[in-house]
Amino acid sequence: MKISSGSRVLVTGAASGLGLALVEQLAGRGARVLATDVHADAPTDLAALAGVAYLTLDVTDDTHWARARDWVVEEWDGLDFLFNNAGVAAGGRIELTEMDQWQWIVDINLLGVARGCRTFVPMLKEQGTGHIVNTSSAAGLVHPPRMSEYNAVKAAVVALSETLLHELKPFGVQVSVICPTFFKTNLTASMRGKDESAQASAAKMIDGSSRTAGDIAAVALAQVEKGTHIILTDREGRIGYFAKRFLRPVYYGQMAKAAVRMGRKD
Structure with a gap:
């Protein structure tokens, strides 16, 4: 399903990072975008974009989701793409x-x-078309040590996405899940936890990455248009994913070594 001029798109977590990069590139294609985030007003970067509307949406609040659905019905009478992108970071032993x-x-x-x-599946099923794109992580596919809560929720997003892939296919609705490794973002600003060494390691990998949110967004949107289900945005993610699938003893050995290295730094 092509993202074209006039496509109706909702993006959560749109104020920064990957969400903002997605909105910028979607708007650049002429799509109509409802950018959402927890802020009461649209941040400057979003407010300056043509074709982009803003709505406050706390993804943990059912009333906010109902309001977003009502906005979409009233303004667009339907939705083509739903990007469930909002997320936070955590990690530790x-x-x-x-x-x-x-x-x-x-x-x-x-x-x-x-x-x-x-919230939006009933609408998409009734339309007989649409595409749900959920942001997970490479941590949803491979599970390094000292990231238990983050790995667990991201793996659950992968599982949810696969379930919906099969469940919604008879209704003409597509489902993709984005699984990037580390890239430059402000995700560390949301990070919580008492394991300071684990957080420092994560921050170092994020800050030291050569990839930007824009790089990840470009790959993701290209793969969404191809109808790819599991979207691996970078080489490291592909290596980890396929090593786990086809070279599991090697994969386990590398994870064990990583755990030992991390333990020596504490």
Whole structure:
């Protein structure tokens, strides 16, 4: 399904990072975009884009999702693409991860996606067309140590996306899931947790990446248009994913070495 001039697109987590990059590139293609985020007003970067409307949307709030659906019905009478992109970061050793941190990341990264799908699937099924694009992570496919809560919710997003791929195919609705590795973003600003060494390691990999959110968005949109289900945006992600599938003993060995290296740094 092509993203073209006039395509109706909703993006969550649109104020920064990958969400903002997606909105910029979608607007550049002439799409009509409803950019959403938790801010009360549109940030400057969004407000300056032609063809982009803004709506406050907390992905953990059912009333916000209902309001977004009503906006789409009233303004567009339908939706072509739903990008469930909003997310936060967390990580650390399991004994240092408190349960309120688990609840926080589950509510946003998993249930936020589930709420978005649940809200718009009836509309897309009735239309007989549409494309849901959920943002997960390479951590949803391969599971490094000291990232238990992040790995778990991102893996759940992959599972949800595959379930919907099969469930919605008879209704003409497509589903993709974006699985990038580390890229330059402000995700570390949202990071929580008591394991400071784990957070420092993650920040180093994010800040040290040569990839930008714009790079990831460009690959993702090209693959969405091709109808790709699991979108691997970079070489490292492809290596990890296929190593796990076809060279599992090697994959396990590398993960064990990573755990030992991390332990020596603490």
